Amino acid sequence: MTSLTLTRPDDWHLHLRDGQALDAVVPASARQMGRAIIMPNLKPPVTTTRQALAYRERILAALPEDSSFEPLMTLYLTDMTPAEEIERAHASGLVHAVKLYPAGATTNSDSGVTDIANCDEAISAMARLGMPLLVHGEVTHAEIDIFDREAVFIEQVMKPLLARHPTLKVVFEHITTADAAEFVSSAPANVAATITAHHLLFNRNHMLVGGIRPHYYCLPILKRERHRQALLAAATSGSGKFFLGTDSAPHAQGDKESACGCAGAYTAPIAIELYAAAFELAGALDKLEGFASHFGPDFYGLPRNTSTITLVRERWELPASLPYIGDHRIVPLLAGEALDWKLVG
Ligand SMILES: NC(=O)N[C@@H](CC(=O)O)C(=O)O
Ligand SMILES: [Zn+2]
Numbered sequence: 001m002t003s004l005t006l007t008r009p010d011d012w013h014l015h016l017r018d019g020q021a022l023d024a025v026v027p028a029s030a031r032q033m034g035r036a037i038i039m040p041n042l043k044p045p046v047t048t049t050r051q052a053l054a055y056r057e058r059i060l061a062a063l064p065e066d067s068s069f070e071p072l073m074t075l076y077l078t079d080m081t082p083a084e085e086i087e088r089a090h091a092s093g094l095v096h097a098v099k100l101y102p103a104g105a106t107t108n109s110d111s112g113v114t115d116i117a118n119c120d121e122a123i124s125a126m127a128r129l130g131m132p133l134l135v136h137g138e139v140t141h142a143e144i145d146i147f148d149r150e151a152v153f154i155e156q157v158m159k160p161l162l163a164r165h166p167t168l169k170v171v172f173e174h175i176t177t178a179d180a181a182e183f184v185s186s187a188p189a190n191v192a193a194t195i196t197a198h199h200l201l202f203n204r205n206h207m208l209v210g211g212i213r214p215h216y217y218c219l220p221i222l223k224r225e226r227h228r229q230a231l232l233a234a235a236t237s238g239s240g241k242f243f244l245g246t247d248s249a250p251h252a253q254g255d256k257e258s259a260c261g262c263a264g265a266y267t268a269p270i271a272i273e274l275y276a277a278a279f280e281l282a283g284a285l286d287k288l289e290g291f292a293s294h295f296g297p298d299f300y301g302l303p304r305n306t307s308t309i310t311l312v313r314e315r316w317e318l319p320a321s322l323p324y325i326g327d328h329r330i331v332p333l334l335a336g337e338a339l340d341w342k343l344v345g
């Protein structure tokens with residue numbers, strides 16, 4: 001195949017940051033995606049509808065003039081989020097979901113949830129309103145090994161949460177294990193998952209063999225090859241429970257290439273090219289459109305996009321870095337390396 005035309009995809013898990021970073025990263029996603037679920041882990045986090053709507057305006061202001069990209073806003077759940085805030089968010093029509101960060105699990109999660117029992121009223125309101133809960137699914141207890149944190153989360157948090165709120169719409173975000181893929185496959189239709197391109201393409205050897213490669217460091221951390229294979233099987237299965245979420249997470253070059261490097265891979269500028277590479281590896285390019293462009297809006301109850309994008313088979317090299325805030329640069333995943341697909345319009 002030499003070219004590939006798809007319904008324009010959406011990104012169901014995206015970090016855009018704030019301030020000057022928006023000018024650097026928003027156009028990259030807007031070029032590829034019709035819409036994106038915007039993560040609320042700013043400093044301070046987006047905990048109210050008012051903050052989410054103001055953040056949305058700042059994102060729209062960073063869009064190229066001819067863009068019709070739509071940011072779909074989210075709220076950051078805390079121990080204190082009142083049910084009324086969920087109702088306000090839902091009534092706005094512009095806030096589409098609420099994000100659960102277990103406190104301490106990832107970048108800017110300090111204000112996250114310490115015990116999900118504290119959120120029972122907010123979560124009941126979400127279940128009632130049909131508002132999805134987006135979950136960073138990792139436990140944080142120091143004694144649990146970082147490679148096991150997702151699998152333990154399923155038992156300790158996900159299963160009890162769904163037992164208590166069986167109709168709650170849940171998106172298990174950026175799944176990284178065979179355990180999570182299996183859990184979501186066997187769960188009822190109100191449970192779905194996003195999968196990143198990097199977890200479909202890479203395992204932990206890519207991060208750790210022959211030198212430590214900080215641009216592959218993200219959370220949940222890359223796992224063993226058998227987990228990558230399970231994720232690829234889930235993504236290419238044609239099941240509507242699995243859809244595209246890049247988890248593109250910009251950090252300045254110096255914050256990644258550091259003695260204590262930040263977690264997050266910046267993939268937005270080449271997102272659909274990476275997914276095409278992964279689906280091609282699995283011999284399943286025919287399954288890409290469902291995963292990238294249909295199943296996400298179907299789950300969220302939104303219309304599918306009507307415009308299309310086209311990729312061509314063309315080898316090209318990604319630059320070593322891109323402009324970021326002020327003099328800072330940002331290093332996308334696979335910087336300086338060749339890609340086989342190219343988005344042309
Ligand atoms: N994925 C990451 O490694 N980092 C994300 C946070 C997140 O999605 O957990 C970030 O905001 O930098
Ligand atoms: Zn996360």
Ligand SMILES: [Zn+2]
Nearest residue numbers: 015039247249
């Ligand atoms: Zn994320």
